[in-house]
Amino acid sequence: MTETTLCFPLRSRDVDGGAAGDGEPTGTDEVLLIEKRRGLGAGWYNGPGGKLEAGETPRECAVRETREEVGLEVDPAALEKAGELEFVLDGTEHTFCHVYRTRSFAGEPTASEEARPEWIPVGEVPYDRMWDDDYLWLPGVLEGRTVAGEFRFEGGTPLDEADFVDHDLEWDVDLEANSDDRNP
Numbered sequence: 253m254t255e256t257t258l259c260f261p262l263r264s265r266d267v268d269g270g271a272a273g274d275g276e277p278t279g280t281d282e283v284l285l286i287e288k289r290r291g292l293g294a295g296w297y298n299g300p301g302g303k304l305e306a307g308e309t310p311r312e313c314a315v316r317e318t319r320e321e322v323g324l325e326v327d328p329a330a331l332e333k334a335g336e337l338e339f340v341l342d343g344t345e346h347t348f349c350h351v352y353r354t355r356s357f358a359g360e361p362t363a364s365e366e367a368r369p370e371w372i373p374v375g376e377v378p379y380d381r382m383w384d385d386d387y388l389w390l391p392g393v394l395e396g397r398t399v400a401g402e403f404r405f406e407g408g409t410p411l412d413e414a415d416f417v418d419h420d421l422e423w424d425v426d427l428e429a430n431s432d433d434r435n436p
C-alpha cells in the first residue's frame with residue numbers, strides 16, 4: 253500500500269460577469285491543476301502530489317510535492333484537509349491518498365519535468381482527461397466539502413490501466429479529528 257497526497261490550490265479571480273455593461277464584478281474560483289508528465293496517471297490532469305517519503309507527514313508531503321512539481325510555496329498550517337481516498341485494486345488496498353486544498357501560497361506556478369501547471373475555472377475542470385473517479389469527489393472538494401471514499405478498480409497493475417468498477421463515498425466527514433495528520 254502506498255500513501256500519497258494531492259493538493260488543490262485555489263484562487264479567486266474577479267471577472268465582469270454581470271449583465272451587459274453593469275460593471276458589477278463577480279468572483280470565479282480557479283484551481284491549479286497539473287498535466288502529469290510521468291508516473292501513475294501520466295498524460296492526465298490532477299492536483300500536484302505524490303508519494304510520502306520516509307519520516308514525512310502527509311501535510312509535509314503535500315507541501316514538498318507542490319514545490320517540486322510546480323514551484324509553488326504552500327503554507328502548511330493553512331492546508332485544509334479535504335479528503336481521504338482509498339484506491340483498491342483487485343480487492344487489495346493499493347493507494348491511500350490524503351487530499352488538501354489551500355488558498356494560501358506564494359510564487360507563480362512553473363512547469364517541471366513532472367508537471368505542466370494550469371489555472372482552470374472550477375466549472376471547467378476537464379474530468380474527461382482525469383482519473384475515472386475524480387468527477388465523483390473533486391467537485392465537492394472544490395466547493396469546500398470534506399469526503400472519505402473507497403474506489404475499486406479491477407484488471408491488474410498498473411492502476412491507471414485497470415477498470416474503475418465501483419465506489420463508496422461519505423461527505424462532510426470530520427477528517428481532522430480522525431486523522432493523525434493535524435496542523436503542525
Ligand SMILES: Nc1[nH]c(=O)nc2c1ncn2[C@H]1C[C@H](O)[C@@H](COP(=O)(O)OP(=O)(O)OP(=O)(O)O)O1
Pocket residue numbers: 256257258290291292293298300301302303304339347349383385386403411
Ligand atoms: N484513482 C486516482 N485518482 C486520483 O485522482 N489520483 C490518483 C488516483 N490513484 C493515484 N492517484 C494519485 C495520487 C498521487 O498524487 C499520485 C501518485 O502517483 P505516483 O505514484 O506516480 O507518484 P508520483 O510519481 O507523482 O510521486 P513521486 O514519485 O513521489 O514524485 O497519483
